[in-house]
Structures are given as C-alpha cells and as structure tokens.
Amino acid sequence: MSDNTDLKLFFEPRGIALVGARHSPGFGYGIPLTLKEQGWGGRLFLVNPRGGELHGFPLYPTLADVPGPVDLAVVIVPAAQVPRVMEEVGERGIRHVVLESAGFAEVGEEGRALQQRVWEVAERYGIRVIGPNCVGLVNTANLLTTVEILPESLVPGNVSIIAQSGVFGNILLDMLYQYSLYISKAVTLGNRMDVDENEVLDYLHRDTDTRVIMMYLEGARNGRLLKETLRRVARDKPVLVLKSGRTREGRSATASHTGSMSGEDRLYDAAFEQSGAMRMDSLESLVESARVFATQPLPRGNRLGIVTGSGSLGVMATDAAVSSGLVVEPLSREAVEKVKRDAPAFINIRNPLDLGPTAIFQTGLRALLEDPDIDMVLGITIIPYAVVKEMAPLGITPAVWFGDIAAVREEYPDKPLVVCVVGNAGFVEEIRRISGPRVPVFVSPEPAARALASLHTHARRLGAG
Amino acid sequence: MSDNTDLKLFFEPRGIALVGARHSPGFGYGIPLTLKEQGWGGRLFLVNPRGGELHGFPLYPTLADVPGPVDLAVVIVPAAQVPRVMEEVGERGIRHVVLESAGFAEVGEEGRALQQRVWEVAERYGIRVIGPNCVGLVNTANLLTTVEILPESLVPGNVSIIAQSGVFGNILLDMLYQYSLYISKAVTLGNRMDVDENEVLDYLHRDTDTRVIMMYLEGARNGRLLKETLRRVARDKPVLVLKSGRTREGRSATASHTGSMSGEDRLYDAAFEQSGAMRMDSLESLVESARVFATQPLPRGNRLGIVTGSGSLGVMATDAAVSSGLVVEPLSREAVEKVKRDAPAFINIRNPLDLGPTAIFQTGLRALLEDPDIDMVLGITIIPYAVVKEMAPLGITPAVWFGDIAAVREEYPDKPLVVCVVGNAGFVEEIRRISGPRVPVFVSPEPAARALASLHTHARRLGAG
Numbered sequence: 035m036s037d038n039t040d041l042k043l044f045f046e047p048r049g050i051a052l053v054g055a056r057h058s059p060g061f062g063y064g065i066p067l068t069l070k071e072q073g074w075g076g077r078l079f080l081v082n083p084r085g086g087e088l089h090g091f092p093l094y095p096t097l098a099d100v101p102g103p104v105d106l107a108v109v110i111v112p113a114a115q116v117p118r119v120m121e122e123v124g125e126r127g128i129r130h131v132v133l134e135s136a137g138f139a140e141v142g143e144e145g146r147a148l149q150q151r152v153w154e155v156a157e158r159y160g161i162r163v164i165g166p167n168c169v170g171l172v173n174t175a176n177l178l179t180t181v182e183i184l185p186e187s188l189v190p191g192n193v194s195i196i197a198q199s200g201v202f203g204n205i206l207l208d209m210l211y212q213y214s215l216y217i218s219k220a221v222t223l224g225n226r227m228d229v230d231e232n233e234v235l236d237y238l239h240r241d242t243d244t245r246v247i248m249m250y251l252e253g254a255r256n257g258r259l260l261k262e263t264l265r266r267v268a269r270d271k272p273v274l275v276l277k278s279g280r281t282r283e284g285r286s287a288t289a290s291h292t293g294s295m296s297g298e299d300r301l302y303d304a305a306f307e308q309s310g311a312m313r314m315d316s317l318e319s320l321v322e323s324a325r326v327f328a329t330q331p332l333p334r335g336n337r338l339g340i341v342t343g344s345g346s347l348g349v350m351a352t353d354a355a356v357s358s359g360l361v362v363e364p365l366s367r368e369a370v371e372k373v374k375r376d377a378p379a380f381i382n383i384r385n386p387l388d389l390g391p392t393a394i395f396q397t398g399l400r401a402l403l404e405d406p407d408i409d410m411v412l413g414i415t416i417i418p419y420a421v422v423k424e425m426a427p428l429g430i431t432p433a434v435w436f437g438d439i440a441a442v443r444e445e446y447p448d449k450p451l452v453v454c455v456v457g458n459a460g461f462v463e464e465i466r467r468i469s470g471p472r473v474p475v476f477v478s479p480e481p482a483a484r485a486l487a488s489l490h491t492h493a494r495r496l497g498a499g
Numbered sequence: 500m501s502d503n504t505d506l507k508l509f510f511e512p513r514g515i516a517l518v519g520a521r522h523s524p525g526f527g528y529g530i531p532l533t534l535k536e537q538g539w540g541g542r543l544f545l546v547n548p549r550g551g552e553l554h555g556f557p558l559y560p561t562l563a564d565v566p567g568p569v570d571l572a573v574v575i576v577p578a579a580q581v582p583r584v585m586e587e588v589g590e591r592g593i594r595h596v597v598l599e600s601a602g603f604a605e606v607g608e609e610g611r612a613l614q615q616r617v618w619e620v621a622e623r624y625g626i627r628v629i630g631p632n633c634v635g636l637v638n639t640a641n642l643l644t645t646v647e648i649l650p651e652s653l654v655p656g657n658v659s660i661i662a663q664s665g666v667f668g669n670i671l672l673d674m675l676y677q678y679s680l681y682i683s684k685a686v687t688l689g690n691r692m693d694v695d696e697n698e699v700l701d702y703l704h705r706d707t708d709t710r711v712i713m714m715y716l717e718g719a720r721n722g723r724l725l726k727e728t729l730r731r732v733a734r735d736k737p738v739l740v741l742k743s744g745r746t747r748e749g750r751s752a753t754a755s756h757t758g759s760m761s762g763e764d765r766l767y768d769a770a771f772e773q774s775g776a777m778r779m780d781s782l783e784s785l786v787e788s789a790r791v792f793a794t795q796p797l798p799r800g801n802r803l804g805i806v807t808g809s810g811s812l813g814v815m816a817t818d819a820a821v822s823s824g825l826v827v828e829p830l831s832r833e834a835v836e837k838v839k840r841d842a843p844a845f846i847n848i849r850n851p852l853d854l855g856p857t858a859i860f861q862t863g864l865r866a867l868l869e870d871p872d873i874d875m876v877l878g879i880t881i882i883p884y885a886v887v888k889e890m891a892p893l894g895i896t897p898a899v900w901f902g903d904i905a906a907v908r909e910e911y912p913d914k915p916l917v918v919c920v921v922g923n924a925g926f927v928e929e930i931r932r933i934s935g936p937r938v939p940v941f942v943s944p945e946p947a948a949r950a951l952a953s954l955h956t957h958a959r960r961l962g963a964g
Contacts (some may be wrong), residue, residue, distance in 0.1 A: 418634075419648075
C-alpha cells in the first residue's frame, strides 16, 4: 500500500490528531489525558464535531480545522463513521492512522465489508493504518502512547512488543514493569488491515533501542512471509513468540476471537524453529525468558554452574536445567581450589555447589563465573528469614551475606548470571536490590533454569553457543 | 522402635526442654525467643551447663534440673555431645526428641557411626527421634514451633508439610503464606534416624486439621512401604509430592546433599501413580496445586468452563487446560440462554466465554457454575488498569465490575472455581480481595489451568471424577 513503507512517523510524529475525543469515560477521554500527562500537550489536537474543550484542549469540529503539523491520527469513533473520518484524514494530508475502533472484520460479514471500505479510502490516499480493533502503539523514547497506561509502564527499556490483540497488549504493558521488564516500543496490531507483524518486525530490527522482541500472535497473516521475516530479524535480535492456539480447542477459540485462522500448529513450530525465533509455550515463559534475554549476554555453551544455599533447591534447579537441555557438570580443578580456600571442611565442592548457611556465597559465585568449564551461572540465595532478621542487628544483612551481586555482574559481563530466591517477601525484595537491574531475580528455581536454557537454545541456533 | 508409635506428643507436648540454649545468634538463641513470643514461656525450659539466663528464662545446667512436666526435648548441641544429651533425655523420662544438630550420617563415615551411637541410646530408652539434621516441626493449632519463623507463617490453615530437608522446609514456611497457603502441621525429617515420612503421613492422615499434605522428598527411606502408606492416605487426603532427582544429575546432587540414594526415577513415578499420590514436577506446581487442593471441592469430570475479559488469555488458558487433560467443550443450551439475556449482541456465547469489556462477568460466571455440562470454572478477570483508575471515581470499582466473587464461591460450593488476573499489582490485589480466601487467584492463566487439571486427575484416581 503506497511507497510509504517506513513506520517511523507512527512512532515519531511531529503532532497527533485524536478524532473521537469525548467527555465520558473511555479511550476518547483517557488517551488525551495520558498524552497530556506525558508532555504531548503542545503537539496534540483533539477533534469532536460538537466543539468545546477537554482536559484544557480546544475541541476542533473537524480535522480540517486542526492547526499545526500532524503526522499521526488516532481514530476512536464508532465503526460506521470511520470511512468518513478516513476521508478527512486523507484530505488533511495525514498519512498515518492508528485506528482503535472495533466493529470490523472481527464481528462478521457486515464488519468485513465496512473494513474493506476503510481500506479503499486508505489505499486511495496512501494512508498507512495500524488496526482496526487495537490500542495502537507506545514509544517510550518520546513518551508517545495511544494506550492508556500508567507512567511506570513508560519507563524506557530495551524490550519491544508486538501483540495481535489490543487488550492483551494493554495488559502486558500493565504488568511487565512488575517483572523489571521495560519497553522500548509496543504495537498492537488488531485486525491488521494494513500494517502487520512483518513490517513491525522489520522496523524493530532497525530500531537501535530494541534488543529483544516479544510477540503474541494468534495467527500469522502470511505464514511464509513471517518465516522469511523472522529468519532475517532473529539472526540479530531474539524474537520470543507466544503463538496461542497450540491445541485444536485453542485454535477454535482463536477463530472466534479475532477471526484469524491459526492453522496447523506443527507448521508454526517448524517455521519458528527454522527461522530462529524462540517459541514460548506460555505467558509465564514468555515473560521469564524476556527477562533473561533483555539483560544477559549469550552463553558460549550449555554448561550451567549452580551455587546455592539450599541443597534441595540446587537439586530442583538441576532437574529443571537438565530437562531443558542444559548440562550440570563437574567444576574445573581451579574452581574447586578457589572454593576450598574459603570453605569449611564439611562443604562438598561440586556442581551444584551447596554452600549451606556459610557466608562464602561470593567466593562460590566468582569461582563459577571464572571457571572455563562453566558457561552460565545460577545463584540461589537462601537463608531462612528468621536468621535474616536475627543477623541484621549484628550488621550481617543479605548484602553482607551474599555480597554485591550487581557489582559481580559488571565484573564478569561475559557470562549469563541469574538469581533465584525463595522465601519471605522482604528478603526477596532485598535480594532484588543487591542484584541490581541487570540480574533477573526469579522466585522459583525452575523458571530460572528454563529461561537460561532458552537463552542457550537461541545462542546455539545462531551458532554462538 | 518401642511401642511409642503415636507422634501426638511431638505436636502436643505439655512442656518443652531446649538443650543448647545460648546467647549468640543461631537456633539456640532464636528458637526459645520464637517460642516465647508464641506464648510457650510457662512451658519452656532452657538447658545450658553454664547456667545464667536467656530471654528472661533461667538456664538449667542439666536436663535433670528442669522442673515441671516435659514431653519433648529439642536438642541443638554440637554433634559430639548428642549421645550424652540423649542419655540425659532418657534419664529425665522424656520420650520425644527433635534433634536439630547436624554432623551425622550426612557428613560421611564418622558421622554415620555417631548417628548409630545416638540411635542405640534412643533405642535403649524408647525415645522417638525426629532428625538429626533437621529443623523439627510446627503445629499452628498450639503455636508450637521448633523452627524460627515469623508469626505470618503460624496462621492456622489446612495444609500440612513433610519435608526431608530442614532448610527447604524452613523456606517453604517462610514463603507459603504469600501464596495464601496456611499450615496445620509441618515436619522436617532430616536424616530420618527414626521417624520417617511413613509415620508422619499416617499421623497427618488421622489429623483432623489437615486437608492436604505437601511432601518434599529426595529419596524414600523404604520405597515399598511408602507406596503402601500413600495408598492408604491418598484415598482420603490428597498427597502432593515433589520428589527431586528426576534427572541423573539431580539424583547425583541429592546423594551429595542428604546421603540418600534416590533410586530410579521411573519407579517413583509408578509408585506415586499407583498409590494415588500426585507427583508435582516443580516447586511452582507444588505450590499452585496445593492452593487449589486446599480450597476447592473435587470436580465430577474434566469439563472446564472459562469466562474471560480477554480473548487472548482465554485461548492461552484453553491451550494449557487441554494440554493437561481437561476438555473445553460447548456450553449447555441453558447456559447460552442465560448469558444471552444480558449480553450485548456482539458477544459470541461459547466456551471460552469472552465477554470483553462488558460488565456482565457475574452473569457469565454464574451461568457456567450452574451449567450441568461444566465441572469446574476458571474466571479471568481482566480490565486495563487505566480503565480501572478512570472508572473508580464513577463508583465502578473492580468489585462492581466483577461482583463479589467470594460470595459466588459460597453460593455454588460444589464446583471448583479459580480466578486468574493479569495486570497491575494494585488491580491484582483488588481482585484477590473480592475473591476471598476460598478462591485461589493466579497471575498467569497456565498455572490456573494446570492446577485444576491436577485436581481432576486426583478426583479421577479416586473414582470421583
């Protein structure tokens, strides 16, 4: 559709016109407020035929009345009015539209016809469209958002999101910061009348702020094209895909939800594997893996070293790691010697390295990070909480017990390092603090091991691990 | 060992003697303090040969000096002193010992010999021993704890714990309340010189406060006996077992950790399945399933009904449910009619029932709970958080949006009901509140579906589902 192939103006418009601003609760009320709070006031123009004022902005009766440079229109009027609004958009010389309105192809025959009419207008003017039936996009670099989200979700990060579903994309934005996952760009595709996952993948491929791409799909718009795109993108940036409809029942629910036929699941499996994308089998593993991909270097092999304060949790991590394709092999002689220097005699120096309630966690952690026979490290920071509380008045805080894990991360930047802590919430918080922003902290051993395994799988596919 | 086969006095002693009380940080300092805080002051007697005073208690030089009735001795002296202390225990007429000291069979040949000497003393006097190398037990009914834990972990509940490892048992106690799991009894077994998992299982089988048993094992003391015991117990109470050492590497780490040989994993698989115990493959699933077993009735079949505010999350839940052995089948005609009465025309009334951003969640939830073709229900309560915030000033809180889920639980007590919410932490908290203590709230769809599936598997094995 037109030669207007760069999505840049979607993400970096000089000005935004919002058509469908209104005084009652809903997108037309909340989005302008969010944009105002994020500093877009001077570059935001609201349209409502009844005129008046909203959030201190004048309401322009039509797009033609809007002054100033506008590169992006956000359209949230009832579906039936969209063809007319698109004409106005075209006349006003705007070439990028986020079309949030629902009631198109997803609701049946009549909606499909309406969507076709909108498409024809867009085609005639060369307008690029994201949507309909979506919540548009986010760019944390300039605090642009066409989604009502909280400021916490706009803290800039290196993870970008492509979500087919608007609601689900919104929910992801609501929750990811709680897992210390911060966003660069996010796009919800909706019905994909025009812009689809392939174009966004290519855009994010070029985007220097994006390190990892998380993608939620119910069905590809074009399976073969997606495979080609992924092959190009995943070579440089990890693409973590949650493709739902793994089961027949799930596919049937998908068809009802977005009208997209999701096809045979094993074809997707093959396509993702061959193209180098990482398929995630659950929302949990999507989030867990993204945390590790966003912060850790690629491992050079599959040899995991585990240092733990609890033998049991070390065994659980070992089980999960080995089941996911990692190996837990003996430590090098050098590593054993390093630990032996500090360790009480009762410590059995092996992998997993169970240090029990000794205070030599840092010794163990460094020995594994320096060990040439170890490719990645999992630190399990365990002390019963009553002991934490009792030792604190003596100055023996978790930071003393486990050392400055964030600093260790900086000292050994070449190996993946993740932490697992199980216990009281206060203790978990303290471990998060000493681990810093570049060490993901998991609250159960298995997700930590699985996420490291997926990092290794990615490295292996690239020929790096 | 003796005919003293009831473990009752371990859990309900008239008085406790703690041998190894001390002024420096550690169990000997922290446990008496914890017991004092829990109201055991008048029934607690501390022993330390140097005399003096601790936490306001007199320190008796020997057990012989301790006045008052004592049924339980908690021993936390260095390993070498334990044989002598056991003689004192025997002479004092105490027949129950929690032996927390480490340095026995778990540290090699010499320790094994020492443990044998302790065993001989116990045998001679007919003393029952939990341990060594453990942290003993908890009974929330009388606030007895030989573990240093926080008051939050002593809120009475209906879940009981058997853990082979002391540290891990302690950690479980530290963390479970955060998942709304509350304890009746907990026992950490350690080296199992005497009391083992079989006796504790039988005790918890009879214990009217215990509804669900969570067990962490690295290896059975006697595989055949365990299978027989489980067959007896699991018929009446669900036993959720996390048996680590699923992989060869995990088993090897286990051997190093507790000295127990954990044997071929597939034998355990078979034993658990044949005996009706539920094997959990991770710490996460142990906790997730316990939450559902502790609060939900057994389903009569495997037909899951899903009502959701997000189509995507409905599809993910469907995928996970079907992959775990549940079915997601069409709703009955009656259920469809009930929903149709309230639903806007664009709602596709099927299973999963995607209600989008309508306010008829309660209608959907009740229709599924009343549907004779549905055996269990998953409610996915989703609204973007910005909408939550925007609607709140209009009085439309999550409680209005989703209704009183806790009340619905009471109204339809015969079907399992769990809730999944994904989103902002504040919203999650609000959903927890309206769901009440008898509806587990999950923060991802897959664990919710998996936990319901394990509930159904248990029911099926009992011939109930």
